[in-house]
Amino acid sequence: MALEGDQVKANVILPILNKCVAKEHQRQRSLSDHLWIYVYKVYPNGTQRVLFIASCTDGYLGKYPIFVFSPIPYAYLDDNKYVPAIRLLATRMVENIDPSRVYSIFGPEVVTRKLAAMWTRRTRIPEVPEPYYHAKISYLRPQDLVDTNVAIHPNDRIRIRPAHAGDIPQIAQLCWMFAQEGPPFTLSERRALREAQILHDNGEVWVYTVRQSGQPEESARVASIVAFTRNTNVMATITKVYTHPDFRGQRRAEQLVREVCRYLFSTGKTSIALFVGIENKAANVYHRVGFLGLGRHDPVMDGIDPWIEIGFDRNCVELGHW
Template structure:
């Protein structure tokens, strides 16, 4: 990809950036577009929905339409259009405001935190990956990066995650602008995949006697925490001490967001589902402790959880990210997740990347 320039002429014409200092403010304008792309927008949408009331998430935002967005933008205050510091969670949205049509959402940047600290910067666009040309990407990531520089200290941006072309372009520009070199190795190179009722693959395999697939209970806290720690330690970039793992495990259990493979009281495998929107659920953590590997535990559990989400909960699709070199692709492929193990990649299966920056303050996800 050619080098990005900082010249004013590189900025996309007819575009504005709005800074949203609350999830409600962000969803009030972005929700119609996010709803149309609910699967690919899962990270930015789910993180925002967690920060609003249940009533707003389940009812209020469901009735926002594009006309409401145009009305909102016509009344936007000057502060939202100017970059300003925010040490908490916020979102940047870039809009094409051509006079010939209604405002069009082109790019979202989220800068949010959670129980264990700061999340990476997440980038999302409704554009398909095939449409992400250098000509389209370069001026937009330059403009949103320049805006972000005035919102947070550069040390806050420890990594950025999103579709590969966006992340590569943003990271180069951000590194040149701030002086924070890009880490030599990507933090995460992954496929974004999905499973729905058309791709799901059932199995006639039977669980061993005495083994169960179930939601985790508080009585499982120590075992679940240990597996959460092992999962994080495997990532190298975002390890956890056991005290942090207990905090995460307790939150997952209390919110009923984690399932376990129970081998007669020995928890072999965990499967967490932490990003849920109206039609989409994301499997965000699958881990089998080493002594139980190669026995099919993960496949049993992932298939069970995926089936429950699709058939019992009525989700349109279950999504996940899996590393390019992760052997778990075979498990997910056998369950019915699309475009893995070298197979043709249908629309909706995307290449994703997380790049880190040297000299920053590491968060966790």
């Protein structure tokens, strides 16, 4: 299967597909409200090759963007020979998805720009002036993990661990603050609390806590969180990293990300994926942990590609959340 063959790039589709199939088998929900569109080539000998996959799915906080995946190496995606396949993908989207549902498209940049333009021509719904998200995909393997000692303030007593139920209010605050910095996908305090509860219940969030020497354990503050919510048996995706402004510039997130990665590898994961904004200084944090292709002088690498989320006129669509 194309998705399983490149799980890092497929991290926006495969884990969600697996969850949906598992829930349908358990009769918890039907797949009728989800859609996956495959565009593939059939060769004369009858073999098939997947070119593009688009998903229209939802999560616990709202509907996801249209996610796009291709197993084709990024360097080849700009070839005009793939334009008919992207055009066919746009046609099938128009035939099967309500235009108001498509509030954004997220995928490899060269494909997403073409697909979004085709979608606008067919639906007359214009793109928003600026992309919602312009990022680079990166990944880490066990052999890439960089083990570095980070100095800790002598009066600090820190813990890096899976979140406890008692952490939920502070995690919710950080989830709310994270969303406020990424419009238009903001959260109310109530929905942020729901997100924190789900992250805890699913065992998908770790915390970095700090308290002053001599102070009781209950005085500890959650300085930083790391969530990993799109996972398969062999691949994990770090989907949220946030440090409270009071603790920034102290390499707290770096320590937490490193320990989370070490934990994920101990559970059998062979790769960890993440997206980081093109202009986001957090790339330096991930580079120090060992994520590939994020250093200033790192060579161009296959699989470390630009991705973009292009949104559409919010007067014409219903905004979701991811």
